Each structure stands twice: as C-alpha cells, then as structure tokens.
Amino acid sequence: MKVCVFGAGAIGGHVAARLVRGGAEVSVVARGATLAAIREKGITVAARDAEFRAEVAASDDPAALGPQDFVVVTVKGHQLGGVAEAIGPLLRADTPVAFVMNGIPWWYFDRHGGALDGTALPALDPGGAMRRAVGVERTVGGVVYSACTITAPGRIEVENEKSRVVLGWPGGGMDGRLAALAAALEAGGMGCPVVPDIRREVWAKLVSNLSNGPLCLLSRQGIGPTLEDEAARAAARAGLAEGVAIARGLGIVLEMDVAARVEASRSVAHKPSILQDMEAGKAIEMEAMLVQPLALARMAGVETPVLDLLVGLSRKAAEATGQYAPAA
Ligand SMILES: NC(=O)C1=CN([C@@H]2O[C@H](COP(=O)(O)OP(=O)(O)OC[C@H]3O[C@@H](n4cnc5c(N)ncnc54)[C@H](OP(=O)(O)O)[C@@H]3O)[C@@H](O)[C@H]2O)C=CC1
Ligand SMILES: CC(C)(CO)C(=O)C(=O)O
CATH class of the missing domain: 3.40.50.720 (NAD(P)-binding Rossmann-like Domain)
Structure with a gap:
C-alpha cells in the first residue's frame, strides 16, 4: 500500500x-x-x-x-x-x-x-x-x-x-x-x-484541547504543571463542561466525567502543540481548535462564558506577539 x-x-x-x-x-x-x-x-x-x-x-x-x-x-x-x-x-x-x-x-x-x-x-x-x-x-x-x-x-x-x-x-x-x-x-x-461517527470522536478530544490548551498558553507550562493550580483545575472542569454542552447542542452526547478527566490530565507533563508553537515563535493553530468551536457554540445557541474568557485571552496573547493565525 x-x-x-x-x-x-x-x-x-x-x-x-x-x-x-x-x-x-x-x-x-x-x-x-x-x-x-x-x-x-x-x-x-x-x-x-x-x-x-x-x-x-x-x-x-x-x-x-x-x-x-x-x-x-x-x-x-x-x-x-x-x-x-x-x-x-x-x-x-x-x-x-x-x-x-x-x-x-x-x-x-x-x-x-x-x-x-x-x-x-x-x-x-x-x-x-x-x-x-x-x-x-x-x-x-x-x-x-x-x-x-x-x-x-x-x-x-x-x-x-x-x-x-x-x-x-x-x-x-x-x-x-x-x-x-x-x-x-x-x-x-x-x-x-x-x-x-467520527464527529463524536472529534468532540471527545476537542473538549480537552479547548479547556487545557488556553490554560497552558496562559500559564506557559505543560498540562500537568498547569493543573497543579486549584483555580486552573476549576477552570478546566468548567471549560470541559462547556465543551460537552457545545457538542450536545450540535447533537452529540458525550458521556464524560469531567472531574475525572481533569484529574487524569494532571499526570500529563506534555506541552500542548499550541504552546510548543507559541514558545517557538510560530503561528498558533487557534482557528480550528479554539475559535471555530466557539463559533459553533453560537450557532447552536450554547453559552460558554469560561471558554470565551480563556480563548479570548489566549487570542489576545497570540495577537500581541503576531502569532495569531487565521486560516491560510
Ligand atoms: N504535536 C502533538 O502532540 C499533537 C498534535 N496534534 C495535531 O496534529 C496536527 C499536526 O500537528 P504537529 O504535528 O504538532 O505539527 P507540526 O508543525 O509539527 O507538523 C506539521 C508539519 O507540516 C509541515 N508543512 C505544513 N505545510 C506544508 C507544506 N505545504 N509543504 C510541506 N510541509 C508542510 C510543517 O512544516 P513547517 O514547520 O515548515 O511549517 C511541519 O513540519 C495539528 O492539527 C495538531 O493540533 C494532535 C495531537 C497531538
Ligand atoms: C495535548 C495533546 C497531546 C492532547 O490533549 C494535543 O492534542 C496537542 O498537543 O495538541
């Protein structure tokens, strides 16, 4: 092949x-x-x-x-x-x-x-x-x-x-x-x-990228180190729950224990690829991973105040260094 x-x-x-x-x-x-x-x-x-x-x-x-x-x-x-x-x-x-x-x-x-x-x-x-x-x-x-x-x-x-x-x-x-x-x-x-149903898989993973990605961009640390902070864990849980709500608004029901998923993420030292790119001075993959999911939330009439804040601040940080990448 x-x-x-x-x-x-x-x-x-x-x-x-x-x-x-x-x-x-x-x-x-x-x-x-x-x-x-x-x-x-x-x-x-x-x-x-x-x-x-x-x-x-x-x-x-x-x-x-x-x-x-x-x-x-x-x-x-x-x-x-x-x-x-x-x-x-x-x-x-x-x-x-x-x-x-x-x-x-x-x-x-x-x-x-x-x-x-x-x-x-x-x-x-x-x-x-x-x-x-x-x-x-x-x-x-x-x-x-x-x-x-x-x-x-x-x-x-x-x-x-x-x-x-x-x-x-x-x-x-x-x-x-x-x-x-x-x-x-x-x-x-x-x-x-x-x-x-590949869309279910897209959302099952995306909810983590959506909540952990911006938190790591803001902390400039890997997932586990970022989630050592209790307030960051609370934000991650809230962000995950909002991600699950967007998926549900689009017809995809994810059976997910958000608290357990955040706890499991604490052992992951990995720096998300968007943070690797920020540190390398490269364009950051924000549109598909962070911005469009929130556009879809609006389409589905789902409110996402925590993700709006996390993604909004991340976008500002990327724009400030000229690393915000809209689609090519
Ligand atoms: N890294 C990770 O741990 C994970 C990443 N992902 C996702 O996987 C996808 C890929 O990410 P990742 O592998 O990290 O990204 P990388 O930047 O490491 O890899 C992308 C590669 O494609 C090359 N490339 C892009 N356009 C062209 C082109 N026109 N011609 C030739 N080469 C090209 C890039 O070259 P150049 O560097 O010159 O731009 C780069 O080498 C992303 O959607 C990411 O979010 C998912 C899970 C985990
Ligand atoms: C963090 C990870 C590995 C999965 O959550 C990822 O998707 C990324 O690095 O872009």
Missing part, C-alpha cells in the same frame, strides 16, 4: 514511521530542515514501546512522489491552504485523504444530515480551496491521540503510553482502503479504530 503523509512534523513523522513499521510503502511531503534531515537519516521515533528509525521517500514536491493509494494530511489547520494548492499530483480518482488533525475539520457539516447539512466553514477552508482540491467524497476524518514533540528535525519524542488514530468517513461506513490503512498502522504499533 502506497501512502503519502503530507506534513512530516510531530504527528506526521510519527504516523509515517509507524506506517513503515507496519509494512506500507511510505513517502512524506516535508520542507526545510525537516526535509533535509529525513532525506539524510530518515525519521526517528522515541516512544514508550520502542525507539526506531524509519526510511521514507521525502520531497517538497508532491509531483515527485506521484499518485498514492492513501494520503494522510497532518499539518496545522492554518497550513491547509498550502496543502490544497499542492496535493493534486498525489491523488488518483479514488485516493482517500485522511485529515488527522486537531480541532473542527473543514468538512464538519458535510454528510452531516439535518438542518446544518452542507454548511460551509469558510474560516477553515477559505474560498473552498480544500473542497475543490480534495472534495468530501474522498475525505476521511481523523482524530489523533499522541503527545509528540520534535526534539530535532526528523526526531520525534512521544510521551503517552500507546498512541492511536481514530478514523471515519464523514457519512460513516467502512471500506477496504480504510481497513488497509488501519491494519498498517496497527501493525506498526499505533492503534487505529475505524468508527461510524
């Missing part, structure tokens, strides 16, 4: 290396120092279960990699415009494209059903560029649980015990292509359940 991972950063590098271990023929679209390092010495993953190196074909030009059986996109939300421009040469008529990223995906209301079916989210897909370049027919939703940090170009450290990517077609269902990708990831040591 020929798979291309578009964006070989922390998550993309980890996924690509697991796919190699699982027997897939893997290439990556990468650039700059990451591309040079991967060409020279492959991708190194240091995880709890194994430390290993994986060789992949790498290029900054998708045309050099050619048509694929599957493409996995793992860039930051505000980098999708560049992907839409470049992805064409990787696609045959039937190549599925999985978007394995945090936040509300650009396709969220496609194949959604009901009154909101087909609602476009221009802040996540300006001008409909991704809809034109990829389209919903071949789009697969993805949610990733893997706490990754790049410690040198091409080297990724993974903090959590066992990583997993959850995949699902926006309209539900399963087919051989998804099964083959999932099997390769599983064989490489990364869990990969395929689920009938």
Whole structure:
C-alpha cells in the first residue's frame, strides 16, 4: 500500500514511521530542515514501546512522489491552504485523504444530515480551496491521540503510553482502503479504530484541547504543571463542561466525567502543540481548535462564558506577539 503523509512534523513523522513499521510503502511531503534531515537519516521515533528509525521517500514536491493509494494530511489547520494548492499530483480518482488533525475539520457539516447539512466553514477552508482540491467524497476524518514533540528535525519524542488514530468517513461506513490503512498502522504499533461517527470522536478530544490548551498558553507550562493550580483545575472542569454542552447542542452526547478527566490530565507533563508553537515563535493553530468551536457554540445557541474568557485571552496573547493565525 502506497501512502503519502503530507506534513512530516510531530504527528506526521510519527504516523509515517509507524506506517513503515507496519509494512506500507511510505513517502512524506516535508520542507526545510525537516526535509533535509529525513532525506539524510530518515525519521526517528522515541516512544514508550520502542525507539526506531524509519526510511521514507521525502520531497517538497508532491509531483515527485506521484499518485498514492492513501494520503494522510497532518499539518496545522492554518497550513491547509498550502496543502490544497499542492496535493493534486498525489491523488488518483479514488485516493482517500485522511485529515488527522486537531480541532473542527473543514468538512464538519458535510454528510452531516439535518438542518446544518452542507454548511460551509469558510474560516477553515477559505474560498473552498480544500473542497475543490480534495472534495468530501474522498475525505476521511481523523482524530489523533499522541503527545509528540520534535526534539530535532526528523526526531520525534512521544510521551503517552500507546498512541492511536481514530478514523471515519464523514457519512460513516467502512471500506477496504480504510481497513488497509488501519491494519498498517496497527501493525506498526499505533492503534487505529475505524468508527461510524467520527464527529463524536472529534468532540471527545476537542473538549480537552479547548479547556487545557488556553490554560497552558496562559500559564506557559505543560498540562500537568498547569493543573497543579486549584483555580486552573476549576477552570478546566468548567471549560470541559462547556465543551460537552457545545457538542450536545450540535447533537452529540458525550458521556464524560469531567472531574475525572481533569484529574487524569494532571499526570500529563506534555506541552500542548499550541504552546510548543507559541514558545517557538510560530503561528498558533487557534482557528480550528479554539475559535471555530466557539463559533459553533453560537450557532447552536450554547453559552460558554469560561471558554470565551480563556480563548479570548489566549487570542489576545497570540495577537500581541503576531502569532495569531487565521486560516491560510
Ligand atoms: N504535536 C502533538 O502532540 C499533537 C498534535 N496534534 C495535531 O496534529 C496536527 C499536526 O500537528 P504537529 O504535528 O504538532 O505539527 P507540526 O508543525 O509539527 O507538523 C506539521 C508539519 O507540516 C509541515 N508543512 C505544513 N505545510 C506544508 C507544506 N505545504 N509543504 C510541506 N510541509 C508542510 C510543517 O512544516 P513547517 O514547520 O515548515 O511549517 C511541519 O513540519 C495539528 O492539527 C495538531 O493540533 C494532535 C495531537 C497531538
Ligand atoms: C495535548 C495533546 C497531546 C492532547 O490533549 C494535543 O492534542 C496537542 O498537543 O495538541
């Protein structure tokens, strides 16, 4: 199976290396120092279960990699415009494209059903560029649980015990292509359940990003250290509860013990990717992960005073340093 991972950063590098271990023929679209390092010495993953190196074909030009059986996109939300421009040469008529990223995906209301079916989210897909370049027919939703940090170009450290990517077609269902990708990831040591309702998975993870992410941006510390503070834990519980309420307003009922989830997060030292980007002086992935969920809350008539404050202050902090990234 020929798979291309578009964006070989922390998550993309980890996924690509697991796919190699699982027997897939893997290439990556990468650039700059990451591309040079991967060409020279492959991708190194240091995880709890194994430390290993994986060789992949790498290029900054998708045309050099050619048509694929599957493409996995793992860039930051505000980098999708560049992907839409470049992805064409990787696609045959039937190549599925999985978007394995945090936040509300650009396709969220496609194949959604009901009154909101087909609602476009221009802040996540300006001008409909991704809809034109990829389209919903071949789009697969993805949610990733893997706490990754790049410690040198091409080297990724993974903090959590066992990583997993959850995949699902926006309209539900399963087919051989998804099964083959999932099997390769599983064989490489990364869990990969395929689920009938990927939007539920989006929200099940997003509620944590929404509450912990801004708190860590404001404290400039990892999740566990931030949650040592009792007031931060109270805010995290309130933020999580508001996230669950937004999901419910959109028709997704999450069975979640918010207090238990906050307690469990106290043992996670990881600095969320948005904090890693803030510290590195890079653009911060705020639109898909923080801003759009609150826009959807307004759409669903759900009030979110705690998240409004947390996200509002985080946005101000990012704007003050020129790191607020609207969609590309
Ligand atoms: N890191 C983590 O622990 C987790 C991250 N996530 C989510 O996963 C997604 C990916 O995050 P993460 O891996 O951390 O991000 P990274 O910034 O580490 O990786 C993205 C990579 O894509 C590259 N890229 C972007 N656009 C292009 C392009 N047009 N051509 C070539 N390369 C490109 C970037 O290059 P460059 O650096 O030059 O921009 C970068 O190397 C995000 O949605 C994030 O929220 C989810 C769970 C955990
Ligand atoms: C913090 C983590 C690993 C999950 O909550 C994440 O999604 C991120 O770093 O962006």
